[in-house]
Amino acid sequence: MTTQPRHFIDLPDIDPQVIKGIVQNAHRLKAKKFCPPQLFSGLSLAMVFDKRSTRTRMSFEVAMKQLGGHTIPMTMAEMQITGSESVEDTANVLSRYVDAVMIRMSDHDTLLNLAEHASIPVINGLTDHSHPCQIIADIVTIEEKRGDIQGKKIAWFGDYNNVARTFEHAGKIFDFELTLAVPEEQHANALSPEDAAKDADVIVTDTWVSMGEEGKGTEKFAPFKVTMDTMAHAKDDALFMHCMPIHRGYEVCDDVLQSKHCVIYDEAENRLHAQKAILAWCLGESGVKIQQHSFDL
Ligand code: CP
Ligand code: NVA
Secondary structure, eight states: OOOOOOOOOOOGGOHHHHHHHHHHHHHHHOOOOTTTTTTTTEEEEEEEEEOOOSSSHHHHHHHHHHHTHHHHHHHHGGGGGTTTOHHHHHHHHHHOOOOOOEEEEEEHHHHHHHHHHOOOOEEEOOSOOOHHHHHHHHHHHHHHSSOOOOTEEEEEEEEHHHHHHHHHHHHHHTTTTEEEEEOTTTTTTTTHHHHHTOOOSSSOOOOOOOOOOTTTTOGGGGGGOHHHHHHSSSSSTOOEEEOOOOOOOOTTTTTHTTTTTHHHHHHHHHHHHHHHHHHHHHHHTTTTTOOOOGGGG
């Protein structure tokens, strides 16, 4: 009997206890930079990009290398899949070389198709549908600043996009409240900015123009720009978060970014710790095991 690879593609498709365990391991891994030592020794991660990236590319690469593994980054344009090679053949061949593949691409169905034909774990590094690696890092950030995320109020501002949708997925697993200050045509539960932000623990936003949407109109998002007035509706110690890259003066004002609320660089750093924990779970079938005593060096 062959075991199914541990794909990390969409949070609702993974056992909630596994996802909670990944968050806990990310907290532990943050405390110890090179620990457990050589956890990924001899293991290789292919990183395939069909879109730009700074954080995802860097954090996966450093995560593998700090724990003794290797990475092979490629753009899709460099691969035969951009010519005539099928997704199925690409998945089968990659599975013979590397231990896991992380992919960033627009079309979610293509990523699912690739995963279906892969015998190694496939990690979703962002599609137009979702960005689960980001949300693991965001939960780690909220918990390290404010404790258990259960029962917290997170207010999403701006465009209802791939990151917003993944926050919705996470809300059901971690039992936090997610309010949406987005144009009403984007979501049945859209609220006014004031109602969404009221007494929130976290205000979070993202670009109004995701990769691949260049040229789309942004006027409808203007009422959902995050300003110090927005923050005033939230709790006094509310966090401001953004997955980055930021477009200052559009989705968020400079004074919010310079305020005590802003935790964007901790959030970006936590991508590194989150990637380690995600990889450790995905590579579990390759013999990687994290146990509490692994951290007691
Ligand atoms: N937040 C995020 O995924 O950043 P990159 O696009 O730089 O990877
Ligand atoms: N919503 C953004 C996130 C970038 C990390 C995008 O898809 O471009």
